[in-house]
Every structure is written in C-alpha cells, then in structure tokens.
Amino acid sequence: MKFSALAIAAAAQVASAHYFFDTNIVGGTAAPAFKYVRQSSRAIKYNPIKFSSNPAADIRDGSTVDGPDIVCNQGAFASAGKTEVLTVNAGEEVRLKLAVGAKFQHPGPALVYMSKAPSSVKSYDGSGDWFKIFEEGVCGNGDFTSDAWCTYNRDWVAAKIPKDTPNGEYLVRMEHIGVHRSHVNQPEHYVSCLQVKVQGGGSGSPGPMVKFPGAYKATDPYANFSIYNGKKDFPMPGPAVWKGGAGGSSSTPAKEEAAPAVSAAPAAPAAPVANKPTTLVPVAKPSPQAGCASLYGQCGGSGFNGAKCCSAGTCKSMNQWYSQCLN
Numbered sequence: 001m002k003f004s005a006l007a008i009a010a011a012a013q014v015a016s017a018h019y020f021f022d023t024n025i026v027g028g029t030a031a032p033a034f035k036y037v038r039q040s041s042r043a044i045k046y047n048p049i050k051f052s053s054n055p056a057a058d059i060r061d062g063s064t065v066d067g068p069d070i071v072c073n074q075g076a077f078a079s080a081g082k083t084e085v086l087t088v089n090a091g092e093e094v095r096l097k098l099a100v101g102a103k104f105q106h107p108g109p110a111l112v113y114m115s116k117a118p119s120s121v122k123s124y125d126g127s128g129d130w131f132k133i134f135e136e137g138v139c140g141n142g143d144f145t146s147d148a149w150c151t152y153n154r155d156w157v158a159a160k161i162p163k164d165t166p167n168g169e170y171l172v173r174m175e176h177i178g179v180h181r182s183h184v185n186q187p188e189h190y191v192s193c194l195q196v197k198v199q200g201g202g203s204g205s206p207g208p209m210v211k212f213p214g215a216y217k218a219t220d221p222y223a224n225f226s227i228y229n230g231k232k233d234f235p236m237p238g239p240a241v242w243k244g245g246a247g248g249s250s251s252t253p254a255k256e257e258a259a260p261a262v263s264a265a266p267a268a269p270a271a272p273v274a275n276k277p278t279t280l281v282p283v284a285k286p287s288p289q290a291g292c293a294s295l296y297g298q299c300g301g302s303g304f305n306g307a308k309c310c311s312a313g314t315c316k317s318m319n320q321w322y323s324q325c326l327n
C-alpha cells in the first residue's frame with residue numbers, strides 16, 4: 001500500500017515535468033482549450049519530441065525532431081479544420097498557456113515562429129517557410145540547471161506579432177525545449193501551433209526563413225549543450241529573430257550565427273517590437289539591488305534558498321512553492 005502510493009507519487013512527479021499547450025490568452029482571458037490551438041493526436045499529450053538518432057527507447061510516440069511532428073506536434077494538422085482562427089492585430093501579443101496546470105519544469109529556451117498560409121490557415125500543413133519572432137533563454141542569476149532559465153516554473157510563452165508582419169493567415173508555432181539532457185544529445189521539444197489572422201500589419205519581409213523539419217539538427221550546438229558544471233552562453237537553436245523591416249532576405253544564415261545573442265536579454269533598443277515579457281532585465285550589470293531576482297525570476301517559495309527580493313517588479317506568491325517578481 002505504502003509502496004504503491006510512493007510509486008504513484010514518483011510517476012506523477014515525472015509526468016508533471018512534461019507539458020503541452022492547449023490554450024491561448026487574449027486580454028487576460030484564456031480561450032477554451034484547443035479553440036485556436038491545434039490539438040495533437042499523441043497517445044500521451046505531454047510527451048516531448050526527440051531526434052530520430054536518439055535510442056529508440058527514448059523516442060516517444062514515434063515523434064522526431066527531424067520528422068513532420070516537429071512542425072505543430074503529432075497529428076495536429078488533422079485538427080486544423082476544426083480549430084478556429086484567432087484575429088490579432090500586428091503589434092499585439094499572442095500568449096500560449098500550458099494545459100492541466102503544468103509549468104515548465106525543464107530548463108531550456110522558448111521560441112516562437114510564424115509561417116504564412118498560402119490561403120486559409122485551416123488547410124495549411126506548415127510545410128512552407130518559417131521565421132522566428134521571439135526567443136528567450138537565460139535571464140536570471142539563478143541555478144543554471146533550473147530557474148536561471150526565463151521560462152522555468154512559468155506556464156506560458158508570449159510574443160508580439162511584429163508590426164511589419166504582412167496581413168494574412170498564419171500558423172504561430174510555440175516551442176519549449178528542455179535541454180537538461182542535451183549533453184547526451186537528447187533535447188526535448190514541446191511544440192504547438194496557434195491559428196491566427198493578422199490584421200493591421202505592414203509590408204515587412206520576414207526572415208531569415210527555415211523549414212520544419214530542417215531547422216534543427218542533432219549536430220547543432222544546442223543539441224549537444226551541457227547545463228551542468230557551470231553557466232555558459234547557450235547557443236540558441238534556429239535562425240535569428242526577425243525584428244521587422246526588410247530583415248528577411250530568404251538566404252538563411254548558418255545557425256551558429258544565432259548563438260552569441262543568447263543569454264543576454266534581447267537587443268532591446270533595436271527591437272521596438274520586442275514584447276514586454278522578453279524585455280527581461282539583464283543581470284550582468286550590478287544594480288543597487290544586485291543579488292535580487294530579476295523580473296519574472298523566482299523570489300521565494302518553500303525550499304527556495306535564493307534572494308527573497310526583486311531587482312525589478314514586486315515579489316508575488318504564486319503558490320506555496322513559488323513566488324515570482326512581477327510588474
């Protein structure tokens with residue numbers, strides 16, 4: 001009896017580290033689950049996507065980073081027709097939230113991409129060109145194996161649709177990558193797509209463009225990165241973030257070029273479209289409150305040994321285990 005209860009607790013703990021997106025938040029209100037987010041057909045919804053070169057036993061539901069499931073998750077295109085299209089203004093934020101109360105409890109980056117549908121997004125399989133509109137990696141002084149990562153213990157990823165984005169229907173692809181096993185070449189990808197119609201947009205040429213699958217390779221630096229034995233710059237996967245304007249010639253630069261940008265906050269001054277949550281306070285510069293958590297950093301909670309103060313925002317209790325610096 002006791003033993004089985006323990007076993008169940010252990011299993012639940014493992015499962016809770018995994019996650020999937022099911023809804024988006026508009027103006028503070030969550031849309032019904034899978035109203036605008038394509039639902040996957042995976043047997044186990046929260047399973048990650050791994051490289052096909054990983055040991056077979058580690059690959060879940062047959063989904064691979066170098067296969068079609070990396071686009072919007074396994075079987076998601078089959079639900080495209082019954083998924084509605086969210087109208088968003090260029091410049092507005094889109095925000096995806098995790099299902100079943102899960103939080104990102106793997107260290108790793110979040111990335112947001114867009115791809116324009118040739119006509120209706122309800123009939124678009126995502127095989128066209130993708131550009132990146134957002135990425136966030138490390139943004140705190142915390143533990144590099146956990147809460148130093150911007151998304152750690154959060155349950156959402158948000159990005160602003162760049163103002164210059166041409167009007168039309170798009171897939172917005174939200175991705176979180178757990179990199180706790182990248183040192184053994186096993187990053188875990190969690191992906192979902194939102195169907196949107198952009199209005200009030202501009203005449204920018206998004207880019208650089210990549211394809212899914214194709215944007216990530218098992219030999220990429222991020223897929224062979226160790227979060228252990230000290231903090232280091234994280235080589236962000238995929239292309240550079242499109243910041244609006246004509247930035248996107250269709251020539252795709254080498255992935256490695258994206259690397260140096262990483263752990264620092266986004267190059268803010270050059271990016272008026274950068275979205276609030278991304279404008280994380282760089283922690284490199286000592287401030288009067290050096291040692292305190294940065295915006296969105298953890299500032300308290302049962303078992304938390306870090307500084308219980310915020311260098312930006314106010315420390316708010318999310319639950320017994322987690323307090324966060326928020327505006």
Ligand SMILES: [Cu+2]
Nearest residue numbers: 017018178188
């Ligand atoms: Cu995992």
